[in-house]
Amino acid sequence: MAANRRPTLADVAREVGVSAKTVSRVLNEDGPASAQTREQVLAAVAKLGFQPNLMARNIRVGGPDTTIGLVIPDLGNPFFGAVARAIEDTVRERGLTLLMGSSADDPDRERALTDKFLARRVSILMIVPSVGADHSHLKSHRAAGLPVVFLDRPGVGLSTDSIVSSNRAGAHDGVAHLIAHGHRRIGFIGDLPVKLYTRRERLAGYRTALQEADLPYDRALVTNAHDQQGAVTATSQLLGLADPATALFAGNNIVALGIVAELARSKRKDIAVVAFDDVPLAEALEPALTVVAQDPEEIGRTAAATALARLDGDRSRARTITVPTRLIVRGSGEHPAPALQEG
Amino acid sequence: MAANRRPTLADVAREVGVSAKTVSRVLNEDGPASAQTREQVLAAVAKLGFQPNLMARNIRVGGPDTTIGLVIPDLGNPFFGAVARAIEDTVRERGLTLLMGSSADDPDRERALTDKFLARRVSILMIVPSVGADHSHLKSHRAAGLPVVFLDRPGVGLSTDSIVSSNRAGAHDGVAHLIAHGHRRIGFIGDLPVKLYTRRERLAGYRTALQEADLPYDRALVTNAHDQQGAVTATSQLLGLADPATALFAGNNIVALGIVAELARSKRKDIAVVAFDDVPLAEALEPALTVVAQDPEEIGRTAAATALARLDGDRSRARTITVPTRLIVRGSGEHPAPALQEG
DNA sequence: TTGAAAGCGCTAACAG
DNA sequence: CTGTTAGCGCTTTCAA
Numbered sequence: 001m002a003a004n005r006r007p008t009l010a011d012v013a014r015e016v017g018v019s020a021k022t023v024s025r026v027l028n029e030d031g032p033a034s035a036q037t038r039e040q041v042l043a044a045v046a047k048l049g050f051q052p053n054l055m056a057r058n059i060r061v062g063g064p065d066t067t068i069g070l071v072i073p074d075l076g077n078p079f080f081g082a083v084a085r086a087i088e089d090t091v092r093e094r095g096l097t098l099l100m101g102s103s104a105d106d107p108d109r110e111r112a113l114t115d116k117f118l119a120r121r122v123s124i125l126m127i128v129p130s131v132g133a134d135h136s137h138l139k140s141h142r143a144a145g146l147p148v149v150f151l152d153r154p155g156v157g158l159s160t161d162s163i164v165s166s167n168r169a170g171a172h173d174g175v176a177h178l179i180a181h182g183h184r185r186i187g188f189i190g191d192l193p194v195k196l197y198t199r200r201e202r203l204a205g206y207r208t209a210l211q212e213a214d215l216p217y218d219r220a221l222v223t224n225a226h227d228q229q230g231a232v233t234a235t236s237q238l239l240g241l242a243d244p245a246t247a248l249f250a251g252n253n254i255v256a257l258g259i260v261a262e263l264a265r266s267k268r269k270d271i272a273v274v275a276f277d278d279v280p281l282a283e284a285l286e287p288a289l290t291v292v293a294q295d296p297e298e299i300g301r302t303a304a305a306t307a308l309a310r311l312d313g314d315r316s317r318a319r320t321i322t323v324p325t326r327l328i329v330r331g332s333g334e335h336p337a338p339a340l341q342e343g
Numbered sequence: 344m345a346a347n348r349r350p351t352l353a354d355v356a357r358e359v360g361v362s363a364k365t366v367s368r369v370l371n372e373d374g375p376a377s378a379q380t381r382e383q384v385l386a387a388v389a390k391l392g393f394q395p396n397l398m399a400r401n402i403r404v405g406g407p408d409t410t411i412g413l414v415i416p417d418l419g420n421p422f423f424g425a426v427a428r429a430i431e432d433t434v435r436e437r438g439l440t441l442l443m444g445s446s447a448d449d450p451d452r453e454r455a456l457t458d459k460f461l462a463r464r465v466s467i468l469m470i471v472p473s474v475g476a477d478h479s480h481l482k483s484h485r486a487a488g489l490p491v492v493f494l495d496r497p498g499v500g501l502s503t504d505s506i507v508s509s510n511r512a513g514a515h516d517g518v519a520h521l522i523a524h525g526h527r528r529i530g531f532i533g534d535l536p537v538k539l540y541t542r543r544e545r546l547a548g549y550r551t552a553l554q555e556a557d558l559p560y561d562r563a564l565v566t567n568a569h570d571q572q573g574a575v576t577a578t579s580q581l582l583g584l585a586d587p588a589t590a591l592f593a594g595n596n597i598v599a600l601g602i603v604a605e606l607a608r609s610k611r612k613d614i615a616v617v618a619f620d621d622v623p624l625a626e627a628l629e630p631a632l633t634v635v636a637q638d639p640e641e642i643g644r645t646a647a648a649t650a651l652a653r654l655d656g657d658r659s660r661a662r663t664i665t666v667p668t669r670l671i672v673r674g675s676g677e678h679p680a681p682a683l684q685e686g
Numbered sequence: 687t688t689g690a691a692a693g694c695g696c697t698a699a700c701a702g
Numbered sequence: 703c704t705g706t707t708a709g710c711g712c713t714t715t716c717a718a
Contacts, residue, residue, distance in 0.1 A: 021713075028713085033688085051462045075427045081424040088444065257624055260624055281603055281604070362705050371697085399696040
């Protein structure tokens, strides 16, 4: 069974005995058409199962394609899934479709994806920048009117809109919560790589909170993990120090899973925990997990709205929009520090 | 600042003083080209920031576009995120890019998306079919050689490849596990709508397990929920029956979250639970949550591999491939039924 | 109200 | 090794 050719405008026109342009007119509701021809054309379209070739149309019209290119680190990460959903919800009514790819936080893969998207003449480009990626090659595109938005982290080498969480303030609030409950030995388990923007910002918030409380910054309390298992290891390491941590701050959702899993395994209910980014079932844990919740929906919505405004001609300065985080106190951060019992 | 035109092949050709075809040859490594011209061309390409227009290329070449259309119910659902990731990983080396959209389980939105994808001449179409959707309009496309794959659920009106979980066997095993621990009053909280394929299959597995143990099927024990809050309500309802459930089977991951949350809130540690589909932190709960785990990665990989084989000319009969589930015993299903204490 | 011709950016087919 | 011509499927422009 040979892959027979899809019907074209010309096929429909021939079927009706009319010119291709007339068919085009009917389908695009461009120009006039007699009720009679319109009906005949629509009938032929249905009969042949004709679907206009969007690529051909786009070529001729010359404008950008009705797609939006989205580069994220990992399609399977629920955080980015939520962001993508919000973007789609926002752009759908404008008729834009999502072209997605994951970079695995690899600058080369990120570049390959953006190049592909550019070759497809996307209407909008949204990128979660990988560490080490440079974006100066996008300057000319942005100058030519292509909206480019960075998500979750700022990009390098290109001045454009960025939508990020309030990482620093959020981490500060989470750590301050632990300090308020008497903790002085607070472990920090962050993202990898250590140069990652979100990790740096959250660590900065951690340090600020310590400073405000006149607590020393002890490098031995700061570590990192790039997956759940790594967070398990980091947890037992921090609890095994000569002067161990009495509380832990999780730098992201994956780390949070590792910390909680390890504390559950080792039955260390005495350790206070605050996590950056919410996780499912946080309320069902014992104690329920206190988190600094991000708002991925708001990040996605804002990114989409910003890009659409640019598409509509907004030529104002590039902005960095910070989406607030919210401390959700559920219990795990309120376990008092044992050392404070100074009877 | 006007949106100035992107450079074309002709622009590059003019810059070098050579024909458009020569530039095309160099870029596509088609036909011969002197080292000299090659260099000049590449230099001009870099200088102008030329990127070939993939749509124009596709039109001329006539084949399908190097995209794969993927329709899922919800971009934010981690299960489908994992499926999408596996698909992307499998097709990436073939140079295919993901075109994604969410249907919200609405047949009309599903149809609008597939039509868009068809208009873009995708190489492959993958669909998680919505309840009530009909797919006979895809017959001609499939006959013309377009690989169409249904994910998670079979489609209606079209005979083509489907990749599904072993819903029935998995649910059976989970319920049998509860029965083996003495439970006779096992509540079932399923998906909505009730006609959803996965719900029907899982309920069938539940019934089979009951039958095998000569337990009656009590409709009062079967309910449903379409979100976490609904599952909370359903849980308290099943536990409030005159002859209440002593164990619960969750029909999906969202329901599992609701059940666990409600049992934690009401401190009902005496209730045994098994959930269909794994959830994060299942091990950290008390008791740890026993689940019938699906394998979204394998579903995605299999779907992609099947579609690629079709693309390579496999014309064998449409297959339904069942990806096994796996019972992961963690404790929550082993709580003994109180009624069984018969001195 | 309709059609013919030209052309979008690219490549196939054939020259040279 | 390189160029010319034609044409992919569609829309724009102009004319009827």
